[in-house]
Amino acid sequence: MKMLIRNRRLRSSEAIRSLVRETYITPNDFLVPLFVVEGKGIKEEIDSMPDYYRFSLDLLAKEVKELWAMGLKAVLLFVKVPDNLKDNSGTEALNADGLMQRAIKTVKDACPEMLVMTDVALDPYSSFGHDGIVGNGEIVNDDTTAVLAEMGLSHARAGADFLAPSDMMDGRIFEMRTLLEDEGFYNTGIMSYSAKYASSFYGPFRDALDSAPVDLKDIPKDKKTYQMDFANRDEAIKETLMDIEEGADIVMVKPGLCYLDIVRDLRETVNVPIAVYQVSGEYAMLKAAAEKGWLDHDAVMMEQVTAIKRAGAQVIASYFAKDVVKFIS
Numbered sequence: 001m002k003m004l005i006r007n008r009r010l011r012s013s014e015a016i017r018s019l020v021r022e023t024y025i026t027p028n029d030f031l032v033p034l035f036v037v038e039g040k041g042i043k044e045e046i047d048s049m050p051d052y053y054r055f056s057l058d059l060l061a062k063e064v065k066e067l068w069a070m071g072l073k074a075v076l077l078f079v080k081v082p083d084n085l086k087d088n089s090g091t092e093a094l095n096a097d098g099l100m101q102r103a104i105k106t107v108k109d110a111c112p113e114m115l116v117m118t119d120v121a122l123d124p125y126s127s128f129g130h131d132g133i134v135g136n137g138e139i140v141n142d143d144t145t146a147v148l149a150e151m152g153l154s155h156a157r158a159g160a161d162f163l164a165p166s167d168m169m170d171g172r173i174f175e176m177r178t179l180l181e182d183e184g185f186y187n188t189g190i191m192s193y194s195a196k197y198a199s200s201f202y203g204p205f206r207d208a209l210d211s212a213p214v215d216l217k218d219i220p221k222d223k224k225t226y227q228m229d230f231a232n233r234d235e236a237i238k239e240t241l242m243d244i245e246e247g248a249d250i251v252m253v254k255p256g257l258c259y260l261d262i263v264r265d266l267r268e269t270v271n272v273p274i275a276v277y278q279v280s281g282e283y284a285m286l287k288a289a290a291e292k293g294w295l296d297h298d299a300v301m302m303e304q305v306t307a308i309k310r311a312g313a314q315v316i317a318s319y320f321a322k323d324v325v326k327f328i329s
């Protein structure tokens with residue numbers, strides 16, 4: 001048989017495969033989510049996220065030094081807020097000496113060059129587990145965006161490099177960007193969770209922060225009135241284009257693997273960096289399957305993060321970041 005094209009020639013050895021490989025994973029691809037708690041000497045494993053931890057500030061400092069030494073240069077901070085500080089208006093979120101604000105300073109003191117991004121949303125601070133203020137049978141949009149902008153400013157003042165609003169209220173990027181400009185924080189970046197879906201893959205994260213929505217008689221126990229319907233694709237483009245116009249520097253698709261069609265759509269539509277958040281449920285699924293011996297942990301992990309980058313992500317927020325760097329080095 002005569003064939004003019006034999007595709008297998010380009011696959012015949014690791015040398016040729018690596019020569020023509022289109023996507024490489026490096027430590028530069030990752031943003032490392034970190035969970036922070038009050039206390040001292042605490043490094044507690046999250047039940048539904050094996051080998052992932054909540055750190056008190058002292059051990060957070062140690063952790064970021066370790067990340068930096070591994071070549072991981074960006075972190076995304078989340079805080080677990082004590083119940084007695086939660087309310088319906090995000091009061092504690094604005095506390096200049098709150099856990100997040102201290103966490104930002106801790107990371108910058110420990111590792112000045114580390115890029116610090118912070119989660120901006122009310123859910124860890126909300127007695128109802130919602131990303132916004134609850135009132136009149138809804139999550140009140142405009143009152144929430146005003147608080148979120150103040151919250152972002154407070155993080156910027158504490159030294160955050162980038163704010164990462166994960167709430168999906170309308171107009172919050174505009175509010176945040178204009179307040180930052182007004183206050184002289186024109187160098188503070190915004191990474192918007194622009195296409196964030198109402199997903200059931202966030203369960204373990206809500207365990208980690210004890211932030212799951214509670215039962216309320218007039219409000220559904222999910223986030224479907226503000227996060228996107230997972231059946232929609234065009235809407236992700238609309239959301240993302242709006243956030244870019246409102247002043248976002250980086251946009252995001254979340255979750256990861258089930259949403260790579262969206263990532264590719266955006267790659268072909270926008271000209272800003274795209275982040276993908278490979279979320280807690282994705283992490284938990286692989287850890288569980290690997291624990292049972294049903295999947296090869298490292299091989300599947302590499303396949304997944306490579307697929308995310310191949311789809312068009314420049315930034316991958318992933319709980320696997322350390323595992324990946326250990327594997328590739």
Ligand code: PBG
Pocket residue numbers: 119121122123131166167201202203204205206223278279280281
């Ligand atoms: C909250 C927030 C969530 C995540 C990041 N920020 C959960 C939610 O929207 O309920 C999920 C991250 C993950 O599952 O890893 N604003």
